[in-house]
Amino acid sequence: MAEMTQQEYEQNKKDVYKTTGILAVVTVVEVLGSIVYENMVEDLRWPLMVFVTLASVIKAYWIMAIFMHVGHEKKGFILTILFPFVFLVWAIIAFSADGAAWLEMRNALNGILF
Amino acid sequence: MHEWESLKGPFNASYGKVMMWYFLISDTFVFAAFLVAYAAARTSNAETWPLASEVFNTVPGLSGHGYPLVFVSFMTFVLIISSVTMVRAVQEGFMMNRVGVMKYLIPTIAMGLVFLGCQYLEWTHLIHEGMTMWHTPFSAIEGTEGPQQFGMFFFTITGFHGMHVITGVILNIWLLLETAKGRFDKLGSYAMVEKIGLFWHFVDLVWVYVFLGYYLL
Numbered sequence: 001m002a003e004m005t006q007q008e009y010e011q012n013k014k015d016v017y018k019t020t021g022i023l024a025v026v027t028v029v030e031v032l033g034s035i036v037y038e039n040m041v042e043d044l045r046w047p048l049m050v051f052v053t054l055a056s057v058i059k060a061y062w063i064m065a066i067f068m069h070v071g072h073e074k075k076g077f078i079l080t081i082l083f084p085f086v087f088l089v090w091a092i093i094a095f096s097a098d099g100a101a102w103l104e105m106r107n108a109l110n111g112i113l114f
Numbered sequence: 115m116h117e118w119e120s121l122k123g124p125f126n127a128s129y130g131k132v133m134m135w136y137f138l139i140s141d142t143f144v145f146a147a148f149l150v151a152y153a154a155a156r157t158s159n160a161e162t163w164p165l166a167s168e169v170f171n172t173v174p175g176l177s178g179h180g181y182p183l184v185f186v187s188f189m190t191f192v193l194i195i196s197s198v199t200m201v202r203a204v205q206e207g208f209m210m211n212r213v214g215v216m217k218y219l220i221p222t223i224a225m226g227l228v229f230l231g232c233q234y235l236e237w238t239h240l241i242h243e244g245m246t247m248w249h250t251p252f253s254a255i256e257g258t259e260g261p262q263q264f265g266m267f268f269f270t271i272t273g274f275h276g277m278h279v280i281t282g283v284i285l286n287i288w289l290l291l292e293t294a295k296g297r298f299d300k301l302g303s304y305a306m307v308e309k310i311g312l313f314w315h316f317v318d319l320v321w322v323y324v325f326l327g328y329y330l331l
Contacts, residue, residue, distance in 0.1 A: 004208040013205065035182050038168075039167075052330045056323065056326040059322045067197055067200075067315045098158075099155065
């Protein structure tokens with residue numbers, strides 16, 4: 001994208017301001033959601049947890065697509081950028097499970113020793 | 115470098131831009147390692163892990179503790195708006211508009227500095243409350259010590275992010291000076307604005323996840 005026509009320029013400008021609006025609204029909703037969530041009873045927390053996580057993914061999508069204009073790149077380039085993140089999905093699942101296992105192990109040990 | 119710039123390759127992007135992206139991917143993995151370790155430490159201390167709305171509930175200049183997440187939301191907005199002015203500078207660069215690039219780089223730098231100032235205030239406040247790398251005075255269970263990992267991960271992760279903001283501000287100041295000198299007009303390309311712009315947006319992108327992990331969840 002070395003050269004930009006006047007028309008493309010105007011369009012890109014519009015996209016940027018639209019993205020700004022989306023990011024602002026999503027952030028406000030996230031913060032309100034989080035404050036509500038932290039004041040909820042334990043069992044009702046997970047839907048809001050899923051909600052703020054999805055909201056952050058939406059924010060990341062708009063920042064990458066419009067601000068970093070990944071949407072304008074060649075398909076092969078986009079794939080080399082996005083593919084490595086697949087590994088992170090597993091890392092998050094595995095390490096969260098590991099943390100839960102440490103907690104269980106510590107509690108079990110405390111039961112035996114103390 | 116000039117040979118590379120003329121070779122667009124299958125990605126139809128300059129060498130510098132492709133390498134900036136690959137650097138950002140590797141940097142993503144550093145941040146991801148921090149955040150994933152944080153997730154493991156947090157789940158293994160689930161009972162005592164303090165609630166964000168009870169730790170981050172003050173605003174500098176206002177007394178009392180009744181403002182959950184207000185100050186950090188302000189910081190988040192500062193970063194989002196600085197990202198907007200940065201992308202506008204990149205667009206003005208594509209139009210070869212030197213004055214336009216400078217007009218949008220100046221508020222970007224200013225907001226980067228505001229963010230760092232806010233982080234300084236937040237850190238000093240928490241340190242005054244007694245939080246260090248090895249000690250957390252906050253806990254979800256009344257009257258107990260908080261998990262020490264809370265403070266450790268907080269200062270490590272937000273510190274590492276702040277270091278990126280400092281780097282971005284320095285790069286942007288350099289960019290502003292070189293633009294003012296007319297270097298990119300002489301080169302015939304404002305591609306450098308785009309590359310540094312990518313780094314700056316990355317800082318904003320990482321903050322989305324730091325904000326999610328530490329303040330929202």
